[in-house]
Amino acid sequence: MSDITYRQVNGYLIPNLTLPPEESNIHLGKWGMIYKDYLLKYKKVLFTTMLAEGKLWQHLVDIDTQAQQMFDKLVEQIKRDEGITEQLKEVNQLEWVQRVNNVEIQVSEMIIHQFLLI
Numbered sequence: 001m002s003d004i005t006y007r008q009v010n011g012y013l014i015p016n017l018t019l020p021p022e023e024s025n026i027h028l029g030k031w032g033m034i035y036k037d038y039l040l041k042y043k044k045v046l047f048t049t050m051l052a053e054g055k056l057w058q059h060l061v062d063i064d065t066q067a068q069q070m071f072d073k074l075v076e077q078i079k080r081d082e083g084i085t086e087q088l089k090e091v092n093q094l095e096w097v098q099r100v101n102n103v104e105i106q107v108s109e110m111i112i113h114q115f116l117l118i
Helices: 030-042 044-053 056-081 086-091 093-116
Strands: 006-009 012-015
Touching (some): 030 044, 030 056
16 A cells, blocks of 8 residues: 655645546446436445445446346346237337337336345
8 A cells, every 4th residue: 555645735734635546438328327326315425435446437337237138138028928029010110119118117117126226
């Protein structure tokens, strides 16, 4: 561990502390942003600790990736179970869009309540 240096401000010694470098080119998707907002609102200590340790952004990327994989898998499974097929899309595109949107909304709610907000 390196030695801490100090600077003097108005007669007080202030440590020269910096946060560890994080990935500057990280892109968070929908789920990572939702989880980040959740941590900021309800788990500020965890958010701050992970940020200070340089682990926050990678954790958010991991959550985002896992949640997106779960979303894709569940949407396809429910579409298959409910008979929402490409044939339905060709026959009645409006019904297909409505049903797919409905499934995506249901799966989004499931992921938010069961996966992200544990």
